[in-house]
Amino acid sequence: MSEKTSWDWETELKEIPFNEWKTHFNWVQAPQVSQNGESIAAVVNLDEMVFSVCVNGQVWEEEYEKIWSLTSVSDSGFAAFVARDEEWTLSVNGQEWTHWCDFIWQMMKSLDGQFLGAAFQTDSEYGVIVNDTPWEDRYENLTGAVMAADGTSAAVVQVVPMPGADVEAFKKGVFSVACNGVPEDRRFLNIWDISFDTAGRQMGYGVRTDRESYGIVQNDTLWKNRFESVWKPEFLDENSLLAPVRINGKWQLYKNDAPFWQNKYDQLWHLTLSPDGKDVAAIVSAPYGRWRVAVNDTVWHVAWDTMISDIYFSQDGSSLAAVYKHKDVWDLAVNQTPWQMAADMVFVPCLSQDGSVVAVVIQKKGQYQLVVNKKTMASGFSFMADPVISADGSKVLLKGIENGIYKRRIIRV
Amino acid sequence: MKTKENPMTDTPSSVEKPTDPAIESGLERLTPDRIQQVIQDVLKKETGPRFKAYVETCMHCGLCAEACPYFLSNDRDPQFMPAAKVKNTIWEMLKKNGNVSKDFLRRAVRISHLECNVCKRCSMYCPFGIDIAYMMLLVRRICHKLEITPQYIQDTVNSHSVTLNQMWVKDDEWIDTLQWQEEDARDEFEDLEIPLDKMGADIMYSVIAPEPKFQAGLIYQAATMMHAAGINWTMPSTPGWDNSNMAMYTGDNEISGRIARAFFETAAKLRVKRIVMGECGHAFRSVYDMGNRWNSWVMPPFEVVHALAFYHELLTEGRITIKEKYKKKVTLHDPCNVSRGRGLHDKAREVVNMVCEDFVDMVPNREHNYCCGAGGGVINCGPPYKGERMVNNRVKAEQLAATGAEVLIAPCHNCHSGLEDIVHHYDLKMEIKFLGDLIYETMDKKIYTPGA
Numbered sequence A: 001m002s003e004k005t006s007w008d009w010e011t012e013l014k015e016i017p018f019n020e021w022k023t024h025f026n027w028v029q030a031p032q033v034s035q036n037g038e039s040i041a042a043v044v045n046l047d048e049m050v051f052s053v054c055v056n057g058q059v060w061e062e063e064y065e066k067i068w069s070l071t072s073v074s075d076s077g078f079a080a081f082v083a084r085d086e087e088w089t090l091s092v093n094g095q096e097w098t099h100w101c102d103f104i105w106q107m108m109k110s111l112d113g114q115f116l117g118a119a120f121q122t123d124s125e126y127g128v129i130v131n132d133t134p135w136e137d138r139y140e141n142l143t144g145a146v147m148a149a150d151g152t153s154a155a156v157v158q159v160v161p162m163p164g165a166d167v168e169a170f171k172k173g174v175f176s177v178a179c180n181g182v183p184e185d186r187r188f189l190n191i192w193d194i195s196f197d198t199a200g201r202q203m204g205y206g207v208r209t210d211r212e213s214y215g216i217v218q219n220d221t222l223w224k225n226r227f228e229s230v231w232k233p234e235f236l237d238e239n240s241l242l243a244p245v246r247i248n249g250k251w252q253l254y255k256n257d258a259p260f261w262q263n264k265y266d267q268l269w270h271l272t273l274s275p276d277g278k279d280v281a282a283i284v285s286a287p288y289g290r291w292r293v294a295v296n297d298t299v300w301h302v303a304w305d306t307m308i309s310d311i312y313f314s315q316d317g318s319s320l321a322a323v324y325k326h327k328d329v330w331d332l333a334v335n336q337t338p339w340q341m342a343a344d345m346v347f348v349p350c351l352s353q354d355g356s357v358v359a360v361v362i363q364k365k366g367q368y369q370l371v372v373n374k375k376t377m378a379s380g381f382s383f384m385a386d387p388v389i390s391a392d393g394s395k396v397l398l399k400g401i402e403n404g405i406y407k408r409r410i411i412r413v
Numbered sequence B: 001m002k003t004k005e006n007p008m009t010d011t012p013s014s015v016e017k018p019t020d021p022a023i024e025s026g027l028e029r030l031t032p033d034r035i036q037q038v039i040q041d042v043l044k045k046e047t048g049p050r051f052k053a054y055v056e057t058c059m060h061c062g063l064c065a066e067a068c069p070y071f072l073s074n075d076r077d078p079q080f081m082p083a084a085k086v087k088n089t090i091w092e093m094l095k096k097n098g099n100v101s102k103d104f105l106r107r108a109v110r111i112s113h114l115e116c117n118v119c120k121r122c123s124m125y126c127p128f129g130i131d132i133a134y135m136m137l138l139v140r141r142i143c144h145k146l147e148i149t150p151q152y153i154q155d156t157v158n159s160h161s162v163t164l165n166q167m168w169v170k171d172d173e174w175i176d177t178l179q180w181q182e183e184d185a186r187d188e189f190e191d192l193e194i195p196l197d198k199m200g201a202d203i204m205y206s207v208i209a210p211e212p213k214f215q216a217g218l219i220y221q222a223a224t225m226m227h228a229a230g231i232n233w234t235m236p237s238t239p240g241w242d243n244s245n246m247a248m249y250t251g252d253n254e255i256s257g258r259i260a261r262a263f264f265e266t267a268a269k270l271r272v273k274r275i276v277m278g279e280c281g282h283a284f285r286s287v288y289d290m291g292n293r294w295n296s297w298v299m300p301p302f303e304v305v306h307a308l309a310f311y312h313e314l315l316t317e318g319r320i321t322i323k324e325k326y327k328k329k330v331t332l333h334d335p336c337n338v339s340r341g342r343g344l345h346d347k348a349r350e351v352v353n354m355v356c357e358d359f360v361d362m363v364p365n366r367e368h369n370y371c372c373g374a375g376g377g378v379i380n381c382g383p384p385y386k387g388e389r390m391v392n393n394r395v396k397a398e399q400l401a402a403t404g405a406e407v408l409i410a411p412c413h414n415c416h417s418g419l420e421d422i423v424h425h426y427d428l429k430m431e432i433k434f435l436g437d438l439i440y441e442t443m444d445k446k447i448y449t450p451g452a
């Protein structure tokens, strides 16, 4: 996130009239905002089956029959899947890739914006394409594609044909993991949730080895233990893989095929590691139906009745934020302290490097608000993208639409 | 009543009983030890006081028999009494401590998957409220673990486990279908959108896999309604869009839980406020009752609104107005999972009356309605069993015929398919429609403006 220092953190307000676009086009789809907040974009309709992307009032040169999955990439750009003459490709800032296919979906981007990937299908064969380079090998089916920070890609692929309703063939295992297109030898009934380590060299994933047995594969090796179920594993470091596993109806955290946390929970998922690798957090249910955050196997003293949807560490690992729902309303809690916002929705929070500032967009009665350290900093917006905090933690970047005008505002904390 | 080859007189013994390769090969693999161990395990580890109470309380009075459509359709053949189904499956397993034969299991698979649709009607007639359906699902759980689940329904569970949808719909096929429906629906509203992955929308609309596979027009209709009603909605482009759950019906609780997790987490990821689901009964049971609980969600983490209740909301709020009411005489099938299971039957009638001019009720109705004999997993056991399913549904056919209605509204996918088979088999000359079909047909195709 070093680029953030190059962003404009000085100009207090920049405005782009957004609703006005509606007068230039037949219709304007939901807006997307660039990461640095300097651009706002939307898919716009120019004529019957003629679409383009409008960025800050300027329309991409090329026109398409269809466009979808418009996404912000790198600091200021946008990418989207685009179709012409019933063929699809990915366009980055209006520049099409050279490879076209019958369909393309699941946009994947590396954090630094260096790598863009997607799943694709051509002539009923499936693969993954990264930075315009498609896999050489293609497969009958493909699910769960993922991409590592260095552009390494992997997916679950079907390596053996299976006639319709052939439960005997399924039982033998027809799926494998392909990394950069190359399949591994071992086949399973199911494969889910591929994780890469930070370097993108090692893989871990969950498998089903027979009707009732679940396991974890770590770098080509299947753990010896079998479980009643497993959830997505995560690498603690290149030699340690963590995975929530179910034993006798309870969930426990394992590391390298042995118990890592001692407590057993009614649920344990969303493993989240602090960026320094020192702390491991997860969403757990304990007791049944009560949702808590567990950090290093110790649960928060606060518990909620409905759901914790996601948790986030600050870069230095000192703060942990949880988005949760309790008694029909959504809220955020930071380091065990609920903000008590009683929101209709809470979006993805942004934590400053040192964890001292937390900013989040919420919805209340159909309007968007920006809340920073429990304090409402702006409200009455019809749309807001997730905020960004400056590297030094002193400013928050608000990106939202108010009275039809897109506003990029810098708010001092 | 006029019938084809007089189907009303078919008896269970007159229909051929197919051999199911999945059951047979599964049985072949089993050893007496394995059978005993699996049954003991399930009974010991997965049953609690509820099961014990049911077993200890039943007085074999037979009052539940009158409730069961299978019993009634089979000329009151005692083997179809709910209590008999329990006696011939789980009680025997319990009594013999799991030491049962392969022939016994072959019969147990059939009883639990094909002769009980887990409709829960019998529970209402039992003085103690004993839940026979729960016990039949327990038998299915044992069959799942023994790997003797019928082939076709097992294939749908395999599909769920790989694609998270019921019909092997590939990721690209799903999105492509939505875009194609969107394009078609622009004939009605030129700016209509099926917004994919729209963060922060009010509603996530979810369907079951047969819609993109065979009935994409239903997505078109729903999109038209959403657009006309001015709803801020979205559909997910990712797995988790299918709310159905056949694993719940085969006792594969682990896959069932995985499906329910993906479903609710898709809604969480999209930051929607509630989920509206299409006209499906069993899916409602999955997300409202079974799938969520396996994951430790006592209640569904998002409000899940069944299409029936959603239509009610759109019509009473005036977001959709009916231009001219539907003229033909209609009747309504109450899907067990949304009526008996969730009490939506009165709302359903209010919607029907808002949309149709001439409504006649079936008898019995509401929570007492006879099940379609399909959706509890029976129809999913596939074509080989269609013949006996028709015999086992005779009472439903008689009930439908007695209404004299031209159109049968079935607001549940499985009911819809099951009832279609019944209508053809018994030559009932009824058209079958979803409630959405009728609303789409009769609604004013103009965009709602608040306060107008």
Ligand code: SF4
Binding pocket: B067, B068, B069, B070, B081, B082, B085, B115, B116, B117, B118, B119, B120, B121, B122, B123, B132, B133, B136, B371
């Ligand atoms: S649940 Fe329904 S089908 Fe099963 S025994 Fe009871 S009434 Fe009959």
Ligand code: SF4
Binding pocket: B057, B058, B059, B060, B061, B062, B063, B064, B065, B082, B083, B125, B126, B127, B128, B129, B130
């Ligand atoms: S009505 Fe209840 S008590 Fe009587 S036989 Fe049926 S399940 Fe048993």
Ligand code: SF4
Binding pocket: B117, B119, B281, B282, B334, B335, B336, B337, B338, B370, B371, B372, B373, B374, B375, B376, B412, B413, B414, B415, B416
């Ligand atoms: S398909 Fe319909 S009537 Fe049949 S079990 Fe489901 S909800 Fe009941």
